Amino acid sequence: MNILAIDDNEDILSLLETVLTSKGHDFTQALNGKDGVKLIEEQNFDAILLDLAMPEFSGIDVIESLEKNDRIKNQKIILFTASSATDKEINSLLKHDGIKLCIRKPVDIDFLINKVEEVVKS
Amino acid sequence: MSNTDTSISSEKLKEEFLDLITHEFQTPLVPIIGFSQALQNPEIFGNLTEKQLDAVKRIFRNSNHLQNMITNVLDVMKLGTDKMMFYNKEFNINDLVTEVLDECNYKTNEEQIQVTKKIDEDLIINSDRFRIKQVLTNLIDNAISFVPKDNGKIEIGFSEREEHILFYVKDNGQGIKKNEWSDLFKMFKQVLQGKKRKHGGLGLGLAICRMIVENLGGDIWIESELGKGSTFYCTVSKGNGK
Numbered sequence: 001m002n003i004l005a006i007d008d009n010e011d012i013l014s015l016l017e018t019v020l021t022s023k024g025h026d027f028t029q030a031l032n033g034k035d036g037v038k039l040i041e042e043q044n045f046d047a048i049l050l051d052l053a054m055p056e057f058s059g060i061d062v063i064e065s066l067e068k069n070d071r072i073k074n075q076k077i078i079l080f081t082a083s084s085a086t087d088k089e090i091n092s093l094l095k096h097d098g099i100k101l102c103i104r105k106p107v108d109i110d111f112l113i114n115k116v117e118e119v120v121k122s
Numbered sequence: 123m124s125n126t127d128t129s130i131s132s133e134k135l136k137e138e139f140l141d142l143i144t145h146e147f148q149t150p151l152v153p154i155i156g157f158s159q160a161l162q163n164p165e166i167f168g169n170l171t172e173k174q175l176d177a178v179k180r181i182f183r184n185s186n187h188l189q190n191m192i193t194n195v196l197d198v199m200k201l202g203t204d205k206m207m208f209y210n211k212e213f214n215i216n217d218l219v220t221e222v223l224d225e226c227n228y229k230t231n232e233e234q235i236q237v238t239k240k241i242d243e244d245l246i247i248n249s250d251r252f253r254i255k256q257v258l259t260n261l262i263d264n265a266i267s268f269v270p271k272d273n274g275k276i277e278i279g280f281s282e283r284e285e286h287i288l289f290y291v292k293d294n295g296q297g298i299k300k301n302e303w304s305d306l307f308k309m310f311k312q313v314l315q316g317k318k319r320k321h322g323g324l325g326l327g328l329a330i331c332r333m334i335v336e337n338l339g340g341d342i343w344i345e346s347e348l349g350k351g352s353t354f355y356c357t358v359s360k361g362n363g364k
Binding site for chain 2: 009011012014015018019022053082083091105106107108109110111114
């Protein structure tokens with residue numbers, strides 16, 4: 001499986017890389033939303049872990065950008081967020097095409113791996 | 123700017139500050155909890171020495187404890203700003219309970235604590251999935267703190283009661299005296315007890331559970347016998363909540 005993670009925190013990306021590659025998955029990372037969109041336009045990913053609260057170009061901007069160029073429908077996006085006040089926001093985001101589920105940070109890593117693998121197989 | 127405008131703006135500021143600190147407090151815990159969990163897995167980092175493994179487990183346990191406290195404190199702050207919101211949707215309770223148990227597996231695996239689910243029956247209700255999950259997680263965390271570490275037994279179940287769903291979490295801990303039952307669900311009881319307090323932590327978990335289930339049209343209570351253990355019960359409305 002080829003997984004893309006978009007997150008502005010390098011330590012979180014390093015954790016995701018460590019656990020996902022240990023399960024034999026390919027891992028690609030982007031440290032900001034703009035680079036993430038560029039990667040999605042250039043390559044195909046089996047699943048995308050997307051942080052919401054990123055400076056300058058947020059996870060919401062990534063979703064809007066993918067909707068504009070019609071790339072969102074074919075994606076399997078998992079929101080991965082530490083934001084608290086977005087219960088309502090998250091419920092409405094989950095109605096978008098391509099957005100499969102939301103996992104709140106911090107998370108049990110075995111649970112995270114299972115969910116990513118489930119989404120890819122779905 | 124009128125007085126009213128100032129007050130709206132101050133509420134908005136509070137809201138945004140709360141969002142910001144939630145994000146800023148939770149984010150560093152992701153790699154701390156995640157790496158300390160990954161380090162315990164020989165498939166990822168190889169075998170650690172006994173001393174290293176013991177140290178990593180202590181980091182993991184304490185960072186999880188810190189994360190629970192942060193979540194509870196932030197929820198209390200949300201209460202103050204009226205920001206704790208509820209969103210109902212249809213979901214299967216059986217799946218939710220399984221998910222709660224899956225997520226707390228890592229807390230019980232290293233101790234000799236057995237958690238069992240007493241029912242396996244699909245049941246769809248229309249309520250706030252996220253908040254009910256928070257209640258059940260708090261009740262299980264609470265039970266984990268009080269059961270014997272070498273022979274802990276926790277049981278979780280649910281059933282239909284007319285317009286409500288009844289959940290229970292039963293433990294074989296030390297039990298609680300009847301005259302202490304009503305105080306268990308009060309906010310800030312740990313602070314009020316001052317230096318006489320019997321347990322660690324902030325004592326917010328059960329108070330938050332009470333507040334959530336009351337908002338979901340239900341109630342929470344305990345039955346307990348000293349030396350035998352406690353059972354926490356809570357109900358939520360099956361329909362549209364409050």
